[in-house]
Structures are given as structure tokens and as C-alpha cells.
Amino acid sequence: MTTVETAVDMSTSLGSAPIPSPVLTASGCSAFGRELEPFDDLTAIGAVVTKSVQLRARSGRPTPRMAETPSGMLNSIGLQGPGIDGLLADELPWLAERGVRSFVSIAGTRVEDFAELAARLRGVPGVLGLEVNISCPNVESRGEVFACDPVAAADVVAAVRAAADPAHPVYAKLSPDVTDIVSVARSVTDAGADGLSMINTLLGLVIDPDTMRPVLGGVTGGLSGPAVRPVALRCVWQVHSALPGVPILGMGGIRSGLDALQFVLAGASAVSVGTAVFNDPSALSRIHTELAAALAQRGFASLTEAVGYAHR
Amino acid sequence: MTTVETAVDMSTSLGSAPIPSPVLTASGCSAFGRELEPFDDLTAIGAVVTKSVQLRARSGRPTPRMAETPSGMLNSIGLQGPGIDGLLADELPWLAERGVRSFVSIAGTRVEDFAELAARLRGVPGVLGLEVNISCPNVESRGEVFACDPVAAADVVAAVRAAADPAHPVYAKLSPDVTDIVSVARSVTDAGADGLSMINTLLGLVIDPDTMRPVLGGVTGGLSGPAVRPVALRCVWQVHSALPGVPILGMGGIRSGLDALQFVLAGASAVSVGTAVFNDPSALSRIHTELAAALAQRGFASLTEAVGYAHR
Amino acid sequence: MSALLTSPAPRAANPPVQRVVEVVARRPVNAYVELTLAAPEIADRAEPGQFVAFAIGGETSAMLLRRSIAIAGTADGVVTVVVAPHGPGSTWLAALQVGERVDVVGPLGRPFPLPEPGVPALVVGGGYGAAALVGLAARLGESGSAVAAVTGAASADRLCSVDELGEVASPVAVTTDDGSAGRRGWVTDAVAELIGDAGVVYACGPMAMLRAVAGAATAAGIPSYVAVEESMACGIGVCMTCVLPVIGEDGRTRFSRSCAEGPVFGGDRVRFADVGTLPWDVVGADAMGVVAP
Amino acid sequence: MSALLTSPAPRAANPPVQRVVEVVARRPVNAYVELTLAAPEIADRAEPGQFVAFAIGGETSAMLLRRSIAIAGTADGVVTVVVAPHGPGSTWLAALQVGERVDVVGPLGRPFPLPEPGVPALVVGGGYGAAALVGLAARLGESGSAVAAVTGAASADRLCSVDELGEVASPVAVTTDDGSAGRRGWVTDAVAELIGDAGVVYACGPMAMLRAVAGAATAAGIPSYVAVEESMACGIGVCMTCVLPVIGEDGRTRFSRSCAEGPVFGGDRVRFADVGTLPWDVVGADAMGVVAP
Numbered sequence A, B: 001m002t003t004v005e006t007a008v009d010m011s012t013s014l015g016s017a018p019i020p021s022p023v024l025t026a027s028g029c030s031a032f033g034r035e036l037e038p039f040d041d042l043t044a045i046g047a048v049v050t051k052s053v054q055l056r057a058r059s060g061r062p063t064p065r066m067a068e069t070p071s072g073m074l075n076s077i078g079l080q081g082p083g084i085d086g087l088l089a090d091e092l093p094w095l096a097e098r099g100v101r102s103f104v105s106i107a108g109t110r111v112e113d114f115a116e117l118a119a120r121l122r123g124v125p126g127v128l129g130l131e132v133n134i135s136c137p138n139v140e141s142r143g144e145v146f147a148c149d150p151v152a153a154a155d156v157v158a159a160v161r162a163a164a165d166p167a168h169p170v171y172a173k174l175s176p177d178v179t180d181i182v183s184v185a186r187s188v189t190d191a192g193a194d195g196l197s198m199i200n201t202l203l204g205l206v207i208d209p210d211t212m213r214p215v216l217g218g219v220t221g222g223l224s225g226p227a228v229r230p231v232a233l234r235c236v237w238q239v240h241s242a243l244p245g246v247p248i249l250g251m252g253g254i255r256s257g258l259d260a261l262q263f264v265l266a267g268a269s270a271v272s273v274g275t276a277v278f279n280d281p282s283a284l285s286r287i288h289t290e291l292a293a294a295l296a297q298r299g300f301a302s303l304t305e306a307v308g309y310a311h312r
Numbered sequence C, D: 001m002s003a004l005l006t007s008p009a010p011r012a013a014n015p016p017v018q019r020v021v022e023v024v025a026r027r028p029v030n031a032y033v034e035l036t037l038a039a040p041e042i043a044d045r046a047e048p049g050q051f052v053a054f055a056i057g058g059e060t061s062a063m064l065l066r067r068s069i070a071i072a073g074t075a076d077g078v079v080t081v082v083v084a085p086h087g088p089g090s091t092w093l094a095a096l097q098v099g100e101r102v103d104v105v106g107p108l109g110r111p112f113p114l115p116e117p118g119v120p121a122l123v124v125g126g127g128y129g130a131a132a133l134v135g136l137a138a139r140l141g142e143s144g145s146a147v148a149a150v151t152g153a154a155s156a157d158r159l160c161s162v163d164e165l166g167e168v169a170s171p172v173a174v175t176t177d178d179g180s181a182g183r184r185g186w187v188t189d190a191v192a193e194l195i196g197d198a199g200v201v202y203a204c205g206p207m208a209m210l211r212a213v214a215g216a217a218t219a220a221g222i223p224s225y226v227a228v229e230e231s232m233a234c235g236i237g238v239c240m241t242c243v244l245p246v247i248g249e250d251g252r253t254r255f256s257r258s259c260a261e262g263p264v265f266g267g268d269r270v271r272f273a274d275v276g277t278l279p280w281d282v283v284g285a286d287a288m289g290v291v292a293p
Ligand SMILES: Cc1cc2nc3c(=O)[nH]c(=O)nc-3n(C[C@H](O)[C@H](O)[C@H](O)COP(=O)(O)OP(=O)(O)OC[C@H]3O[C@@H](n4cnc5c(N)ncnc54)[C@H](O)[C@@H]3O)c2cc1C
Pocket: B068, C051, C065, C066, C067, C068, C069, C070, C071, C081, C082, C083, C084, C085, C086, C087, C088, C089, C090, C091, C128, C228, C229, C230, C231, C232, C233, C263
């Protein structure tokens, strides 16, 4: 297997930032990386995509925060986290000291929040770039989610791109819960996004047959896991065919190297593994190995050759 | 079990049309009912929702037409069917002779097609009402799907309601692939829909790791099965809270009586069972029995008492 | 009006049933696994050429779709199938142990139509496809037909039911692509030699083989019946995923369901070259926007 | 600055491992099933109070989330767990047979902190929760503590590890809600009688019981440690689904992860009454829009 692997050049990049592996964590599915240390070599994966951080520390929502669903799960964490100060003081240094690359996910409820976060992250050691989680309610527009409105999404991305470290690629993370994901993708790339992360969770709901009420404290939650993989692949496919030049960080139900391969063939130049980590904490390393082997078996000399190959 | 069942009044209605059971087939998942005869008492279920019919006979798409996915499947049949003449000549009489209620799904690519189909179905024996499958490309608008545009969807529904037998309730079948399903629901009910069927499949894609191309001849396909259940329940929940007076035929991943119960509690007054029939051809009868037992265990005297109960 | 050598296979005599049945015997056969199921109601109803459809992985399985498997044989109260572990579903099936229970629907599909008594027959099986022909060959023998058999596979370990065929047919020609058993080459080589004595040909196996055998039979003016394998979601005729372009009694081509109008089709009625495409002359192709050239 | 009787439980000495292990013994115990796993690396690392997390249903399973199960005991190379069949996941676990293999991660979570040598201890177990206390009681005994035990359940068939506790603790008081075994009533009745002699209390079982026992201990001015059960998606600390409002060293309440900061918490640090709510004084509640009353 090892020989098979080393035959394939697995290096790729996030915008301008080179990474040795196309396999990354997914925001919110590996916290800030520490807990995976017993299971994965974090310096070998592409990057740790950190849990979306906001300006202030957040408690997150009351429990229950999750429900298992067929081949997936529903979550409603409410972005529990330390806030940007805690991130800069504790989490990012821990990763930097160990030589682990971080791709920092930022979130907010106002355009200015996003911009301020981007500014605070300028020049921070170990930070490769930013993933902008626009699947958040926009307080200035009756709580409509930024990602569901091409204009609001573009405003956020433009503000972040302007405020961010010029060396930091800015990826906009898209929601699949839209009528036309290509128009959102086009709008945010026009606004300066260097790449696109897709997909975030689908809005879902589960009712507890015993209490006869929604399981989640937040009523609705985000659906993730292999159940959503066909939707994620469709989004990556549509956006790559419309905007072939835009790098895509693909995710949504990736559990194996062959799942990751589907995303690469559809147009993703890197992938995030989220829910699968809950099932298998060593999924990241395993998927890297399986993907390398799958590429070798198919005669690819490098990962980049396979990106978008299914559109040929 | 039987005693438990008979304790609950399972009768409900599709708009003005009363039915003895809330469990129906899903359009396209039981053809025209015949093949289920060895497995289910078709006169005992709510109705057979027939495969969407168009004006002309259709061959459907080339194979491959399906791909299995985690807890679901992707299909791209292309509405193969006999056309309205064949339906009226062969299929509906077969159902009527046996006293099986039919709820006829109609589809088209132009508003006039839908209206003509509705007119052709006036006063046909055994036909309870119409389900309008607006998840079809609108040839008059660059192939955009009717269901994804509140105005186009309303045009179809208004035309169908005007042309249809006044005794036939008209249900509009909504697609989950929209940014705001409530606005589509509102628009079609304002246009005269007597009820809403939700959800149709989600647009998805699967790539064959061997051919390294999309599995389906049609490239993308419709995702169905338990994988999509949380999305379907969310749609039913959102629409029932916004439009509590509008009857909902709920569907999407129903496999057991407890799954059906979730839809009822979320606001559905009847349910369709689709993909689960492929897994278990006797699913319809089983789910009716399981749902009746579940309602009895929870102290409901009738199904209707439980409709929307989770919103209390 | 059709100038074809075959008529469409008629419906089976009995409707299918759905049962949860026990595995009463399990036997590895080369690359395959032979499972014997206690399923009297299916055994009584089944005719050669029909198949069963298994639910996979139990209640908590992520695999919803049934897997179709040809009936290899029936005896008092039991049904035998031969499973080739391929992907997750057939691998799960092949791993079933004696005493375990599985949900099965059958018998499904249309059986092989039998010729007039005494008409000499040639049965041709590829890989595990040979298993499905043993029952047919026996039935043909009983009705007075002389039965010759050809069975082939890529290699010796992919051959199947050679001994069983020996008991009900003769000669039995065996071919393997690599020569690891029988004669080196394809079944079609052996078919070419034996087809002259046949009044009807039956085939079961990979699509490419069916196409070649049907072509040879039709060229020789001999009717042939093939049992096809198309990807199936339901197996009972309700989903329309399993269609092939097949020429009907009226000479018109329709997308016919392999599970309901098949799996047995007249070899000269399946438009093998057009599988996976939408020819303009298929009924309803015009409504799909396909225009005659 | 905190006036509480307990300090937060310290981290475990060893990191977890992930292994596919074999079931080497299976024993039904009343309503439960005791599984023994050949897992030397986990056995060597585990400390009382920690748990393991099992993957459910294999490759083709529709259940992605691991199921957390307390470690009931460890002996040379093996780990023992007691599973109560409840929903699909625990039912699948409980059905595992000797020789079958399962993917397990552990040991996870923080162990019970041990008192100064010689401090008398009371261990209180509810239902299968008692199993997790056997190893702790033994460890306490070795370090010179007198150990009393209370174990209770709804009915006799839901009791667990009574004999095992008898070997490492005395007295062992048994209660059942229906009086079908031991004394009729709740564990709290027996706890009330024995708590006076205890310098520290340990409890494992349903939340309601933990709340009552912790309340009694705190009221008596005795430190208590409880092992909680919160719904967990990952078990390793990365998903944030398993949080409870817990008072920290600094006296401030945070949503703490049961899997990483727990499952063992100081009984006077868990705000049982606020579980499932978002109190205004939880760190970061203000950012959620919750304002002080
Ligand atoms: C009428 C009929 C009779 C058959 N008889 C036998 C038999 O006797 N022994 C045997 O081993 N196999 C037989 N097959 C093939 C068997 O159904 C497939 O090998 C099996 O479905 C593959 O499933 P999988 O999960 O292992 O593979 P996967 O590739 O994971 O299957 C994925 C999906 O594709 C479908 N699929 C994949 N390959 C085939 C195929 N060759 N034919 C039909 N569907 C396929 C599956 O049903 C499933 O829905 C028969 C198929 C048909 C249609």
C-alpha cells in the first residue's frame, strides 16, 4: 500500500496555500484538533479546519444537540466556542507549536463581525487561510441566512477579503439549501472569494416519538453524513462545471477514499471529512491512504490530474 | 395488535375526499398498483398515487437509471409511462374495477399540458383527485423546474384547478430544492391548491469510481429514501407552522409506522410511502398497522387528533 | 407481423410471495457460495428462469435495495441459489450462515418457455449463470428433449454447476478464457459446434455472452431465450429502473422491465447493441425529444 | 474561590486507542448482557470510571454514531462491559457473539479521583451503573478505604454486579422499586443510612439518581463524584453534543463535555436542575442573547 501511495503526488493547495495532503478536517467536526492527536498525525493531513469562531465566547445551545438519522445525523450545537481571544490565546498556538496547519473558520451575524475576525487573524503563525461560514443568521435581515442570499453572501466575502491578510486565501462555505447554488457561488467569487467550501449541512428535523416534540432544543438542525453525499456531489459538480477555475474544498458524507475520489473527480481539489470522524477517529489518515491508493490504481500520477476528471 | 389498531379511527381525507387509511403509495414508486396486489390489500390503503402521467407516452431515459446511496437511492427514470390515453384505457379501469382508489399524478412541460391532463381526468371512475408534479422542467423558461419558481408553480396550479373536476382535490407536489419552501407553498395555495404533497426527491449525483463518470445516464438524479427523511420532516414542519389550515400529504423516507407518526405529528394528514416499497413490497399494509398501534399506544382516539400535535 | 423466431416469454403461472426464510445449507463452490433456503411456498411456485430478491443487511442496514439472484434449483421445500460475492450486497448474502434468516421475495420474473416436446435444446451458461440452467435442462429432458450444454467462465474457479449439468445434459462442453479448465476459449466456440443439432437455445450469463449466443442462434435460424441481468431496484416491476430495449409482439421496441417482462426475453427481441441508449424508434422516444434520423 | 467540596476530576493518565477487538466471552446477566473483549491495550490503560465507544453494525450500517459503554472491569488483557439492550445500537451490541469482532475506542473520559488513603467510601450504583463501580471499589479497598455499597434498580432483573460488589464492599445494600429483590424503595433511602460513615461518595446510574445522591452527599458536607450519561455523538471530545452545565474550578459555569471533561464530575459541580436549559450565567450565554434576569 505504502508503495502504491508514494507513487502518487498528493500535494494540492487551498488557493495560494500549498498543502501536502488533500484531506482536511471539517469545521466543527474536529474541534481544534487536539483530541485527534491519539488517532491521526495532524501534521500529515492537509489542515485542521477549526470550529467556526465568532468575536465573543459562546455557550452554544442547550441539549439535546444531536439526533442520529439514517446514515447521518442532525446537529444543533449553536457554535459553542471560546471566541477569537480564546482561539488566538490557546488553540492556534497549540497547533502552530506542533507544526499543524490550520484553516480558520470564522462566523458572525453582522458583516463587520466577519471583517473584524479576518483582521484579527492577519499574520497569525500556522494559519493557512480562512473559511467563511456564511450559514449564519444575518441579524440585519430578519435572521435570514447569509448563504441563502447571493447579495448578503457577497457583502460578507468582500468585507473579509478586504480585511484579511493578503497571504490568506479566503474560502466561502456554501449552503445547499438554496434554489440555485451556482448563482451564490458566482456572486461570492465575484466578490473576491479565492475558493469555495461545499457543502454545509442541510436543514432537517427529527421528532421524538416518545415526547412527540422535535428532538433538538433548536427544533431544526443540520443534516450531515453519508446520507447527504449525493447532494454534496451534485453541488460540487454544478459549481465546477459553471466555474471550472474556482478551487473547491469538497465535503458532505465522505467516509472512505472512494467517497473522496468522487468529490475530486467532480471538481474538488481538496476535501473535508466531518461526521465520519465521529464514526472513526482515524478516518483522516485512512482516507488519505485509501485515496492515494485509488488514484494510483487508476493510473493518476498526481491528485491534481484527477480534479474534475469526471467532466471530461 | 389488531385490537390496538381497531381502537384508533384511521380515516382521514385528501382535501374533500375521504379515505379510510392515511397510508398511500408515492408516485412512481408503485407504478399503477398492479404489481403490489400479491403483497398488499390495495383497497385497504388510502389510495394508489399513480406514476406521473403526461399527455404522450414516454420511453423514459436510457439506463442506468438508478444508483444505490447510503440509506437511499438516486433515480433518473425520466417519467416513463403510457401517456394519458394508456392511463385512461388500461390502468385506471383496472384499479376502478377492484375498488382501489387512485390519486392521479400529472406532469408536463407547459402549463397547458397540465390543464389538458386535468380536464381529461374529469369524472373518471375511481379517481379521488390529482397530484400535480411540478418538479418538471418548464420548456417556456429555459427548462427551469416549475416547483423552483413560485410564480410558474402558481400558474400551473391555477390552470389545473380551473380545468379539473370540481370534485377532485388538487394537491401540488413541492420540491425541497428551494431556498424558501414556505413561499412556494403559499403561492400555490393562493393559486387554488387544495393540499400539498411534500417532498419530491432532492437533486443528487453519484460518480462511478470505475468509469469515473456520473453513474446515471441523466447525470443528476432524484435522491429518496430514509436518508432524506429529516429534510422532508423539516419541510412539512415549516409549511404546517406557516399554513396550518392546508392539508399535507407527507413523504420522504418513510419506512416504518414510527416514521409515519413523525410526519403526522409534524403536520401531515396523510403519508406516501415510496422507496421503502422497493425494500419491502408489503410496507404499505405494515406501516398502516404500525402507525395505528403507535397512535393507540399514545392514547390517540383518531389519526386526525395527532395531525400537527408536535407544534403544541 | 413480426418476422422474429421467438414469441415474448409468457407470464409465470404463480404470483410471488414475501417470506423471512432460514438458510438450511451453505456450500462454497469455487469462487461462489451456494445457499439453500427453507422456502416451501417459493419452491412450489418457482419455474426455471425465475429469480428471487433478497433484502440486505437487516433493519439497520444502509442498503435499501433488494438484490436479485437467479433460482438455481428447487427441491422439496427448499430453494437453492448461487451467489458470487461482488459488492457489499452480494458479499453480505454470501456470508450468510446456516441458521440465519433472510427476507426474500419470489419467485419473480418470467420463466423460460418450453419448446414442443422432443425439440432438441442447447443450454449455454456463463459463470454462475450456468446454475440457473440445471433446473431447465432437467425439465427439458423430462419433456423428451435431447439437451446439450455449454458452460464457460474466465477461469476454472468461476465455473459453476458442471457436474449438475452432466446429470441432465450431454454433451457438456466446458470452456475457460485462460484454459484452466475444459477447452481454452469462449463459450461461443463450443456453441458454434453444437448449435447445428439444436432446435432451441437457452442462455444465462453476462450480457456480452448473451448477445453473442443470441446472435449465433438467430444467424442459424434457431429461436433463443436469454435470461438477462439488469440493475434492479425493486425486482417486482414498480420502479422502472431495469429496462432494456426489447422488440414486442407487434414488432415495436419498448423499454421493457427485466424484472416483470423478463428476465427471460427472446434472444432476437433484445436490442443488445442499443442497451444504455435511447434509440429513436423506441415507443415514447419522440416525447423525450428524440427525432427519427 | 469556589466553596465547593470537590475539585474537577483530573485527566486520565493515558490516551485512548482504537482497535478492532474480538468478543471472547458473553454472559446474559438478568436484563443485561456482559461482554468480555480481548483488548489488552485498553485494559492496560483503563481506570475506574472511564468508558469505551463502539462502532455499530459494521461497514454497511446506517448507524454512524458510536455507542458509549462504561468499562465494568479489566483483567489481564480483557475489558468487560455490561450492555442493556435499549434501542437499535445497544441491541446490536448485546447480540454480539463470542468470536465476532467490533471496533472500539478507549479508554475514554476522566476516571474517578481517589481519596486520601484510608478515607471511607460509599459507592452507589443504579441499574447497570453498578457494574462500573466494582473496579473502583476494589481500587479503594487496595488503597485502604473501607467501602460500603448501595445498588438499586426498578426490579430484580435490572440489578447488576451485586455479587461482585459483595467481594469488594461491605455492607452491600440492595434496593428495588418494586421490592422484587432486597429492600423495597430507592437507593437514596439506603444512602441516607450509610452516608454518615462515608468520607467520599461515588455514584453511577440514571441522571435522576445521580442528582439525588449528589444532593444527599452535598447536604451532608461530603464530597461526591458522579459518572453521567449524556447522549454522545463522538465520545472523544470533538463534536460538542454531550455538554452539561458544570461549575468549574473558578466557580463559573460552563457547558462541559461529558466525554472529555467527564463522564466523572464533582457531584456538587453538575447543575442537574439546569440540564437541557441555557442558564444566563453559563459562560458565553450572553453571546447567545440570554440576558441576566
Ligand atoms: C435477474 C437477475 C439474476 C441474478 N442472478 C444472480 C445469481 O444467480 N448470482 C449472483 O451472484 N448474482 C446474480 N445477479 C446479480 C446480482 O443481483 C448482483 O451481483 C448484485 O445485485 C450485486 O450487488 P452488490 O451489492 O454485491 O454490488 P453493488 O455493485 O454494490 O450493487 C450496487 C447496485 O447495483 C446493482 N447491481 C450491481 N451489479 C449488478 C448486476 N450484475 N446485476 C443486477 N444488478 C446489479 C445492485 O443490485 C445494487 O442495487 C442477478 C441479477 C439479476 C438482475
